[in-house]
Amino acid sequence: MAGTAIAELNADGLRRDARIERLKLFGLSSPALLLVLVILVLPVGWLFYLSFVGADGGFSLENYARMIEQKSYERIFTTTFEVSLLTTGLAILIGYPFAYFLSQLPGRLANLFMIAVLLPFWTSLLVRTYAWLVLLQREGLINKSAMAFGLWDEPVRMVHDMTGTLVGMVHIMLPFLILPVYGAMKSIDVDLVKAAANLGASPTRAFWTVFCPLTLPGLFAGALMVFILCLGFFVTPAVLGGGKVIMVSMKIVSNIQLFVNWGAASALGVVLLALTVAILWIASRFLNLTQIAGSGH
Amino acid sequence: MTARQTEALPIRVSHVTKTYGSVHALDDVSLDVVSGEFLTLLGPSGSGKTTLLMVLAGFTRPDRGSLKFGDREVIRTPPHLRDVGMTFQNYALFPHMTVAGNVAYPLRLRNVPKAEITERVERALETVQLGGYGSRRIGQLSGGQRQRVALARSIVFEPRILLMDEPLSALDKKLRDQMQIELRHLHDKLGMTTVYVTHDQREALTMSDRIAVVNHGRIMQLATPRELYDRPANRFVADFIGDSTFLPVRRSGRGVAFGDMALTINGPVPEADNLLLMIRPERVTLVRDGQSVAPESNQFAATVREVVYQGDSYLLQSELVDGTLLTMRGAVRGANLSAMPTIGDRVTLNLAPDDAAVIDGSGC
Numbered sequence: 001m002a003g004t005a006i007a008e009l010n011a012d013g014l015r016r017d018a019r020i021e022r023l024k025l026f027g028l029s030s031p032a033l034l035l036v037l038v039i040l041v042l043p044v045g046w047l048f049y050l051s052f053v054g055a056d057g058g059f060s061l062e063n064y065a066r067m068i069e070q071k072s073y074e075r076i077f078t079t080t081f082e083v084s085l086l087t088t089g090l091a092i093l094i095g096y097p098f099a100y101f102l103s104q105l106p107g108r109l110a111n112l113f114m115i116a117v118l119l120p121f122w123t124s125l126l127v128r129t130y131a132w133l134v135l136l137q138r139e140g141l142i143n144k145s146a147m148a149f150g151l152w153d154e155p156v157r158m159v160h161d162m163t164g165t166l167v168g169m170v171h172i173m174l175p176f177l178i179l180p181v182y183g184a185m186k187s188i189d190v191d192l193v194k195a196a197a198n199l200g201a202s203p204t205r206a207f208w209t210v211f212c213p214l215t216l217p218g219l220f221a222g223a224l225m226v227f228i229l230c231l232g233f234f235v236t237p238a239v240l241g242g243g244k245v246i247m248v249s250m251k252i253v254s255n256i257q258l259f260v261n262w263g264a265a266s267a268l269g270v271v272l273l274a275l276t277v278a279i280l281w282i283a284s285r286f287l288n289l290t291q292i293a294g295s296g297h
Numbered sequence: 298m299t300a301r302q303t304e305a306l307p308i309r310v311s312h313v314t315k316t317y318g319s320v321h322a323l324d325d326v327s328l329d330v331v332s333g334e335f336l337t338l339l340g341p342s343g344s345g346k347t348t349l350l351m352v353l354a355g356f357t358r359p360d361r362g363s364l365k366f367g368d369r370e371v372i373r374t375p376p377h378l379r380d381v382g383m384t385f386q387n388y389a390l391f392p393h394m395t396v397a398g399n400v401a402y403p404l405r406l407r408n409v410p411k412a413e414i415t416e417r418v419e420r421a422l423e424t425v426q427l428g429g430y431g432s433r434r435i436g437q438l439s440g441g442q443r444q445r446v447a448l449a450r451s452i453v454f455e456p457r458i459l460l461m462d463e464p465l466s467a468l469d470k471k472l473r474d475q476m477q478i479e480l481r482h483l484h485d486k487l488g489m490t491t492v493y494v495t496h497d498q499r500e501a502l503t504m505s506d507r508i509a510v511v512n513h514g515r516i517m518q519l520a521t522p523r524e525l526y527d528r529p530a531n532r533f534v535a536d537f538i539g540d541s542t543f544l545p546v547r548r549s550g551r552g553v554a555f556g557d558m559a560l561t562i563n564g565p566v567p568e569a570d571n572l573l574l575m576i577r578p579e580r581v582t583l584v585r586d587g588q589s590v591a592p593e594s595n596q597f598a599a600t601v602r603e604v605v606y607q608g609d610s611y612l613l614q615s616e617l618v619d620g621t622l623l624t625m626r627g628a629v630r631g632a633n634l635s636a637m638p639t640i641g642d643r644v645t646l647n648l649a650p651d652d653a654a655v656i657d658g659s660g661c
Contacts, residue, residue, distance in 0.1 A: 194356055195389035197376040199403035199450065206377075209402075213393045 044273070050266035063267035073251075080247045083162075083237065084230035087169045088177075091226050094170065095177035096219060102178070103185035114182075121175040129239045132168045133159060136240075160242025168236040176229060177222035184218025185211075217287060224283050228276055248272050305333040305490045306367040306457040308353065313362030315348055315514075322348040323359060324514040330492060335484050337493045337501040340511035341537070347462060349511065350494045354460055355379050366458060381458040382451035382489070386466060388443045390435045396422070396446050397431030403454040421453035422446075424483065441472045448480075452487060459484075461493045465500065477503045498538045502526065510534050526577075528564065531657050535575050542623045544574040546655065553655055556619060561593045562653040573658035578612070578626035580652035583638070584645040594647050599623060601642040611637060615644060 054060025067073045102113050120128060135141050136159035143155040158164055188211060196206035234249040241247075248268055255265040308330040315323040322345050330336045338346040351357035352364065355376035364372040371379055390399050400418045409417070422428050425445035430438075438446065444464060451459060464480070465473045481504045484491050495501055501508045502522040510517040510525065510533070518530040529535035532543065546553040546560065553560050553572060560574065584590055599615035602622065606629075613625045625646060627637070638644055 189387065189389065191385045191387060191389040192391060194354075194376070195383070195385060195391075196402070197356075198354055198379075198381070198383045200377050200380070200406040200454070201402075202377050205406065210391055210393075 047266050047269050047273075050262050051270045053263050055263070060263075063263045064271075066264065067267065067271065076246050076248055076251050079245060080231060083165060083169065083233075083245060083247060084227050086166055087173055087230045088223050088227045090166065090170045091173050091177045092219065092223055095174050095222070096181055096215075098174075099178045099181040099185055102182055117175050117178050120171070125172060125235055128172060129168055129236045132164065132171065132240060136164050136167065159240055161244050162241075164240035164242070165237045165245045168240040169230060169233060172236060173226045173229060176225045177219075180218045180222040180225070181215060182218075184215045188214050220283075220287055224279070224287070228279060231276060232272055304457060305488055307332040308458060308490060308492065309363075309365040310349070310353075311363040311365075313349070313352060313359045313364065315345075315352065315357060315359040321345075321514040323352070323362075326362070326514070326516060328509060328516060328519065330490055331506075332490055333488050335481065335491045335493065335504060335506045337495060337505040337508045338511055339495060339498060339501040339508050339537070341496060344511045345514035346494050346496075346511040348514075350460055350462055350492060353458075353492060354381060354383050380454075380456055381460055382454070382456035383460040384444075384447045384451050384462065384464045386463045388447040388467075390443055390446055390450070392435050394435070395431065396427070396433045396435065396438070399435070399446055400431075400450045400453050403450065407454060417453055418449075421449040424452070424486075425449045440468055441476070444468060444476065448483070452483075452489075457489055459487075459489045459491045461491065463495055464493075466495070466497070473500070480504060502538070510537060512537075528654060529575065529656055531659070532573060535573075535656055540578055540624060542576045542578070542621065543658070544576065544617075544621060544623075545658070546572050546574045548572065558595075560595050560653060561650045562655055563650045564654050566655050567657045569657040569659060571658040573656050575654045575656050576623060576648060577652070578624045579610075580648065581623070581625040582647045583613070583625065583627060584647045585636070590647050591649065594649050595653060597623065597646045597648070599644055599646055601638045601640055601644055604638060604640060606637075613638065613644075615646065 051063050052059055052061070054062045098117075102110055102117075105113065133140075137143070138155045138157070140159075142158065146152055147155070158167070192210055192214070193206050196210045197203070201209060232249050233247065234253065237245050237247050238250055238253075241250075249272075252265045252268045252272075255261045255268065308328075310326060310328040310330075313323050313326045314321070324345075326345075326349060328349075338349055340346040348357055352359050352362075355371070355374060359372070362372065363370060366379070366381070391402065394402065397418050400421055401414050404414045404417060418431065419428065422430060425448050427442060427445050427449065430442070430446075435443065435446070444467075447464070461480075465476050468476060477500055493501075493504065502525075505522055507519060507521055508525050509519045512533055518525060518534045520528075520530075525534065525538055529538060535541050535543070544555050546555050548566065549559060552562055553566060553574065555574060562574075566572065584596065590596065597617055599617050601613060601615045603612070603614040605612040608629075610629055611627050613627060614622050615625070617623055623646065
């Protein structure tokens, strides 16, 4: 008798405490859940709904059918992927060595160079994009100085095309790549590279066999972030592409502003969203996605 | 398994100096490590022992000096061409490789044929009692297992010199004690010249052929564990190795005297103005009533101030006539235990002439 009483000692009370704690937790997180519902679930749901509304106001798949039928859409998607891939590739080629350089500098110098990365990062996107326009245009700073120094005689076309778009986008995307890569590099134990050297690896071998593989999660995270941001990018290709580089986001805008076709615009938005989710899903099979947020710090 | 006996190399460090700003991390250090010897660099943190090891490995560039492995001058040789094994304090295992990948790494760099790599990796893992662990990931291993993998990796390419930087400091005490013996056995089996860094004096005493006590970038004493413990060169060494009570003594005839009490000692008296009698706690005995002692023994009258029971022994702190607290360690055995003194007791402490060492008290 006494044994049972002791075994059941306070069991009801402790169970009740656990239940109350769960309710409190739910109560405390409900404002956040509500916010997600209002600013994410409802708009995206509305987007889906609109994409299935035809010109006559009834349910229709015509918005999706158009994307398959019209050749122009195929080109837009190709361009979007082309620009995104090229931007990501260039960002890796420039950002990785830069992050490495940064990671090897002593603290104070590293801070200085880090400001050089972060300052543009915190400057308005529009300002940076127009700044590139000023620099790259026909009568711009680069052309004028180059001609003054006799590097070339005729103004070189550097903007209102793919080149200008890529220059601007790579510049804007670089911090998204550099920060996670730098984070990954800084978290590598210096003794690992020393150990590699001790075991007989030349500095180059040690870099490729030990240092570089350990930065890959950071590099992959950064590249993924850049690529996904590129897919939906609007301002920079719109300003620096000069109407020659049409990406999905720009088509969405023109569908609404020129043709007032909400259905077509929504369907494009849905496809873009689906592509992004698909890429994230594939990536998540190789990578812990929380690292994208975490490794930059 | 049969481990190949590696041909060991002697190490000769001559006049190596390394300064950081105005601080001498190494101050004109010279040291000869005999081929096949297990030598320990022992010292407090910041003493320069790790800096010296890093100079041997090639990771710290000294300001001047010479370093020879055998006949080869290596002071300007980069680390990857020195061909010495090393284990790091935090093991420095490559987390992106398996256990076998880690151990195979130095062999792959040396272009050893694949089949031979597999065989040598397995042999090295067996040597450290990790046979069959090759496919494990580093993250799945315990601290002790990581230590063994690091060891296997540092010996698999049969280096003739092995450097170890506090390899056991991250392990718990039981495992550490066990690994000390194991490392020593491994050294005896493989026979490479080993330089071992630690701040743990017991570890140094347990494992080493010789110990170099390092402080302020200088070698205070280089001697066998026994010599170091029984005949420390100065107060720093005596203090750092083991616990001791120091009594100020003065020269008196052929021996020394403590106050007006002449002491009988068997060891030499150093040529120094400032002399100290070093008394190791376990060398002092308690004289019981009616117990006869050798007539030449030194006897101190004292009052018990503290008694601490420590399981395997007890510590007794008693105050001498001049106020010095003398620490004694007594064995805990049946009769002894029941007769353990209590605070306030007046006791007589006995120190045999063989156990009394007079040292130079001026050492830093």
